[in-house]
Amino acid sequence: MSDPRAASVVILGSGAAGLITAYTLLQDGFTNVTIITRDSTPGGVWADERIYPGLTLSSVHGEFRFSALQMPPARDPNGRLSGSEMRDYMQRFTATYLQDIILYGLEILQVLRSDDQGDLRWTIKVQDVKTGEQKALKFDRVVLCTGGHNRPLVPKELSPSAAKGMSFKGRVFHSSAFHAQIKHLEAGGNNESVFGDVAVIGGGKSAQDTAAYLANKGIKVTIVFETADAFLAVSKPLPDFIRRSRFLSIISPHSTLNSRLERFLHTTSLGSKITHFIWKRMIAGSFAAAGVTDHSPLKNTHDAFWVIRTNDEGVPKPDGFHKLVNAGKIKVVSPARVTSYSSDGLVLNNGEKVRADTVVVATGYTSSWHPIFDETTSANLGLNRHPPDPNILKAENEWNNYVSLQNPPHTHPSHEQWASSIYRGIVPANNLLNKDFAINGAVFTTNNGYAFEVIAHWISSYFLGDKNLKLPSSPEEALAYADRNSAWLRKRYPGALLWANESYSSNLAFWTWPQTVDELLKDMGLATYRSGGNWLTWPFKVIELTEIEHLKEERDVMRKQGQ
Template identity: 45%
Template sequence: MASTSSVTSSRTVYDDDQDYPLYTLASAKTTRNTHKSILVIGSGAAGLVTAQTLIKDGFTSVNVFSQDSNPGGVWEHSKVYSGVFINNLYGDYRFSSLEMPRHPSRDPKNNRLSAEDMQFYFEKFTDTYLRDRITYNTQVLNIRRPKPPFHSDPPNWVVSYRTKGKDEVKEMGFHRIVLCTGGCHKPRIPKAFSPAAVQASGFRGPVIHSSEFRRKLDTIFNVVKPAGYYTNTSPETDPYLPKSNHEGDSESESDDPGVIVVIGGGKSAQDIAAYLANEGHRRNVCMVYEKTDAFMASSSQLSDRVRKSRLLGVLSPHSELRTPIERFLHKTWLGEKIVRGLFQMASNHSFKSFQIPLESPLRLAQEPFWSLRVNDEVCRRGNSFHVLAMKGQIHIEAPVRAVGFGKDGRSLVLSDGKIIRADAVVLATGYESSWADLFDAQTMNHVGLGKYPPQYNPLDAYNEEWQGYTSLEDPPAAAAANKQWISCIYRGIVPARNIMKRDLAINGAVFSTNNGYVFETTSHWISSYFLEDPFLEVPASVKEAIQNTERTSAWLRRRYPDMLHWTNESHSSDIQFWSWPQYTDDLLRDMNLTYGKARTGGNSLTWLLKPIEIDAIKHLGKERAALRMQSSSV
């Protein structure tokens, strides 16, 4: 570490707009940078595997700052509650260096991967590879360039931070930073439900964002009792109507169990509603949404040849169609019918597997082909969200939005004018970028971490390139052009404006359906980038990097026209939802390593359905070391 000092203020504001030069970058190739200090911010999955890879590659000063008390990120100990299952089967979401140990309380018959499994895995991973490397309960307040004059060995970055529960703000210098803060860090709270709006409305119950749900369960349960808790409650009374709507209602408020309203239709909203309505809690739960997440499910678990192979990636159009089967599927009339038909068939089969009728509000779901909001339910579970909603144990108001609080302090007003009972509110309304609080506006702009319009090409510059994609015909309506801009991040890893400085990278911001494989592959790309490995192919200039990101942005506007306004920058530096195999192939190609079927197996007849296992990238570090030795001997 280059420097350490204590200060009394949390942020330095510059009065000019100069991007100061970095004096230490010229020596990078001679030292291979292994002595340079690196700060990894975040102890979620991406942060943990990034730190491990950097340490294995010989970096001698790798530190991890985490604002949490334990590792795991979204699966950190204080955020996990029972009954939450993620979009993976047991053993799927892991890294190549560690098998997934069985959680002591896990039911061997349950094939779904739970949040508790993930928490247990990341704690084991940390204890095995990163013991004493993580500084917990540490909030990063600001990251900035140092201001001249420098001493003889200046850091590239100055980081202001504070230990939880203490007022003192400290500073530390680092040569390299990896942002692994993810996109589920800073709650997005609609203005109508902000703390100021709650206070002004006189609403009497708790209003809690889903990120705090686990920590504030007792607060919710103190306000809303189990359904049927009071024996004198009339069974004919609709619990979801405001109290004033109950004619002749003479019961006191203390004799009413109350209602929890969950605002949102995403996976977090579904998990929370199911948890509250399930056996053992049995609260009155109402869920309000315009659209809910799409889901995939069948009567039995699908084969790994479907779930873990390249099949779904090939069925989803990619900006580069490198194989004959992809060109057939996405550039011919018959191929388009096959692709769109298979996605529609999968969606219909999923609804059928849960016996959801056509008129059900559960059918108000995203289209799987065009959406990023798709969950893998695997197969029907008796206590899942859809089953509980079908049984009437979760009341649904849809398609509507909650627009504000009622005048009685115990209700919500919906966009259709209806008023519903609410004694507690959970906002499953998503997250904002985690980067905006780490950098001041000047540094954000210099580095290039915001959302930008095209600099070198107009918005329609690439229209002709993908015009022949028949599978992308008849798209949903797109948002306004200025809401379609995305982060200017090369490969979703390095801010294009900063790419020549080799002192900042990102892991965990690429939106995909196979995080374990993507995060681990990315960690090797980042390490080679910091080492300036001569075999790593990167743009030769900032302009070339920006032009590459503009092309990526144009593709994403074409591929997901109504989705980009929904994502935030730190969760959408690139979007490789179904196409993660093609994306990781690109990263491997950048590192001059084997990719495609040469790495994951299969021949010209079987490669499409060959399951892609995490062990396929187990020896990336050794492969890169061999290339490094070859380069040094030339």
């Protein structure tokens, strides 16, 4: 095909990553762009039918949006965004820019590469969620944006069938179905009191949000977890020069230390002491702001420095999870693990029993990729993780000079863990040279709006075949990069690749998303460190989306220069 812009592109998923990818491709002149989603409204996890009651974001106003569309001020005086506000923003973005390109209500059954008379194309098999009708749609290129919060993960021993097998007659549902459960109650003229006593299984954000919502409705709630998500909280909102700058990314080591300040903080004994002193103060300050005492079970959290399971609570609300626990309105049983159901509730590994009429299983999500790719397609693409190459295991020694990473938490040895096969978290290495398949939304960051938008530009340059886009020369070179990055992730976040599902962990650029975004900008030959500042002020310059609102024009200039 002479003009890449004439190629048909399908985007699988209408979440934030899918929407900004479609917008960017259209702005770049692609004339045949389609989004497929099983939802009836746009937004992915922010779709109208998927936001659960009481949902709040870890982001504050201005941190999760796109450069093309402003966001109305947050209703919360501290700038915290609710799920409904994000839903409204995603719907407004779609109505403004993408209204006619989304196919709603189509469940993706299978993604296959097909050969049309020597011309490789993609076949997307879908099923209408209302009628059950199945059909096959064909496209030239695919962008996979199904995300990591699409398919609930329910351990076998916690499933509804396991509950039935133990004669438990109450309700059992995953936290992702909480919205639907509430709507069902309302449709029948009932309220949350019908749930009776509720047990919530899990220590993540959805578990905490669900418990808080029900407790505020006067429901007796017990939450059970082994270890809760880490969290950051403050007694008053952080200034933007701390929260929305490079400060947090600098005190979290990246695989490449590009500044003398970062090298000092992470490769010297004094710098490491300063780094961990700051983190310990933040963690201690968070417990204090949330009113968590030394003997509280809420102290049983992950260490925020070492994990990506960290929630930003901001200024804790009186009706928020931690305050409700402190007030005795939510009972916490921790550390404990649910081993089975009983006829009237749950049995824990410590022998204790929890009585419940309703059980909410908030145990996370599994990969959204495996159900739609068969083994042959996954292998040919190079989509799956693989055991670490024994030779690559030695790559972890590359970061032995990082003093700040000494004394990590105990986990499985590296050879028992996994390695990604996805270059930059965007392109499966095996498929690098075909330039017909990419991923957005699988790089895990704390600033999705900014990161997804830059990734969308990278993908568009990749599909356009821009000469200025720096790529590996071969699939083997791309795989070697992916293996090295996985070695870094095993070093930086011990054990994270054992539990984080592939569809949102192709790269873990959590606090260090600014460095990761700079690498992508550098790939495209574009300016980095866009927030500016001098040798003293650059760590505290606020990062704004205005920095990337003209990336298309910048890329156009680079493309002309590269011709």
